[in-house]
Amino acid sequence: MPELPEVQEVRRTLEPHLLHIPITAIRILRRDFITPRNAPLINLVGQCITRTHRHGKKLFLIADDRQTLHLHLGMTGHVDCVPAKTPIAKHTHLILELATGTHIRFHDPRRFGGIWYYPTLEEALAAQTQNLGPDALALTPQNLAHWQTARGRLKQRLLAQRDVAGLGNIYVDEALWQAQLHPQQLVGRLTPVRIKTLIAAIRQILRRSLALGGTTLRDYRNASSQPGQFAQQLHAYGRAQLPCHRCQSPLHSAQIAARTTVFCPTCQKRH
DNA sequence: TTAGGCCTGCAC
DNA sequence: GTGCAGGCCTAA
Numbered sequence: 001m002p003e004l005p006e007v008q009e010v011r012r013t014l015e016p017h018l019l020h021i022p023i024t025a026i027r028i029l030r031r032d033f034i035t036p037r038n039a040p041l042i043n044l045v046g047q048c049i050t051r052t053h054r055h056g057k058k059l060f061l062i063a064d065d066r067q068t069l070h071l072h073l074g075m076t077g078h079v080d081c082v083p084a085k086t087p088i089a090k091h092t093h094l095i096l097e098l099a100t101g102t103h104i105r106f107h108d109p110r111r112f113g114g115i116w117y118y119p120t121l122e123e124a125l126a127a128q129t130q131n132l133g134p135d136a137l138a139l140t141p142q143n144l145a146h147w148q149t150a151r152g153r154l155k156q157r158l159l160a161q162r163d164v165a166g167l168g169n170i171y172v173d174e175a176l177w178q179a180q181l182h183p184q185q186l187v188g189r190l191t192p193v194r195i196k197t198l199i200a201a202i203r204q205i206l207r208r209s210l211a212l213g214g215t216t217l218r219d220y221r222n223a224s225s226q227p228g229q230f231a232q233q234l235h236a237y238g239r240a241q242l243p244c245h246r247c248q249s250p251l252h253s254a255q256i257a258a259r260t261t262v263f264c265p266t267c268q269k270r271h
Numbered sequence: 272t273t274a275g276g277c278c279t280g281c282a283c
Numbered sequence: 284g285t286g287c288a289g290g291c292c293t294a295a
Contacts, residue, residue: 001289057290075289076279091279110278112290156272159290169289217288218281258273259289 002073004136004166005206006214006228007057010079014223017081017102018061020048025097033093033108039117043067044096053121055129056136056165060121067117068124074112079223080105104223129165136166137206139199147187147195154190154198155183156257167202169259170215170237175202176263177236182270183254183261189271208233236262 002010026041028034034041044063053060061069071079080089084101094115096104106115118124134143144163157163158172167175176183179201181194190198209215214228217238221227231238235245240253240262249266 003290072290074278074291108278109280110289112278152272161291260287 001075001168001170001217002077002220003057003168003171003215005171005209005230006220006222007054007059007073007166008210009214009222009228010073011052011054011059012222013226014079014081014104015052017100017223018049018096018098018104019052020050021102022046022048022099023063023096024099027095027097028093029088029095030093033106033111033114035114035116041117044069054135055125056132056161057168058128058132058165060124060128062121066120068119068121070116070118070124070128071106072113072115074108074110074114076110076219077106077108077113078219078221080107080221080225081223132161132165133163134165136164136171136202139164139202141192141195141199144187144195144199147190150187152187153183153257154181154185154187155259155261157187159257159259164202166206169261170217170234171202171205171209173236173262174205174234176268178205180267180269182268183256183263185270191271194271236264238262 023044026044031037044067047063049061049063051062059071082103084103089107091107091109092105093108094106154176155172158167179198181198209230212229215230216227217231239251241250244251244264247267249264251262252265253260253262
């Protein structure tokens with residue numbers, strides 16, 4: 001499931017195929033995957049995507065510093081760069097055809113993701129990053145200073161994207177395991193030192209995952225169809241009942257914030 | 272604060 | 284056939 005490292009990896013592998021290459025045609029296979037449904041995508045034909053931008057799990061493709069496509073991969077979104085003759089896979093919703101003959105294809109079987117069109121980057125950012133916290137890779141203690149007087153528990157606050165953007169279920173569980181913090185820990189009771197530890201854990205987990213191309217449990221592939229290798233490095237996610245890699249106690253699994261949450265009851269204590 | 276809905280594929 | 288996977292939004 002694409003979280004920050006996977007979206008960044010899609011961006012990295014997509015750029016060489018896409019940037020500065022004229023778009024020769026756009027095929028919309030599923031109009032309701034695009035917002036607004038009457039988006040004038042035809043205006044992109046003849047233009048080039050000149051840069052990309054990522055904030056948390058959100059990816060932006062920007063044409064000549066104006067028109068912007070925002071991609072959200074949801075649970076099962078993929079971007080594929082393939083030769084034009086490649087058969088079109090099931091659940092392909094949008095295709096950008098490029099002057100090089102490459103097709104950029106957006107798939108999403110479950111359609112939890114989507115594509116948004118904006119006439120300008122400013123409008124895209126205003127609409128899409130309004131309620132988004134700082135990108136998880138740039139998180140600082142100052143960004144979480146308001147936790148001192150905030151309600152809520154770590155798991156739900158880290159998943160909500162408002163305090164920090166880019167973490168999903170996998171990396172929240174991994175970061176909490178790394179930082180030895182309980183998912184039900186009240187954020188208002190965290191000491192500054194523990195917040196620093198948490199931030200360091202988040203950054204370390206994300207960087208290590210990025211270095212291995214992200215986490216592939218089953219579906220995730222980058223824009224070059226390659227899986228990530230971080231799944232083999234997971235300490236918490238998907239390891240319920242297995243021994244903790246730190247203290248050998250069996251890991252617990254519980255529904256927290258409506259998500260399956262795996263943690264070590266021995267070394268992740270509440271404070 | 273929680274539950275439900277979206278949606279498909281896969282394990283059982 | 285059933286249940287589960289969960290990002291994100293809406294509603295109770």
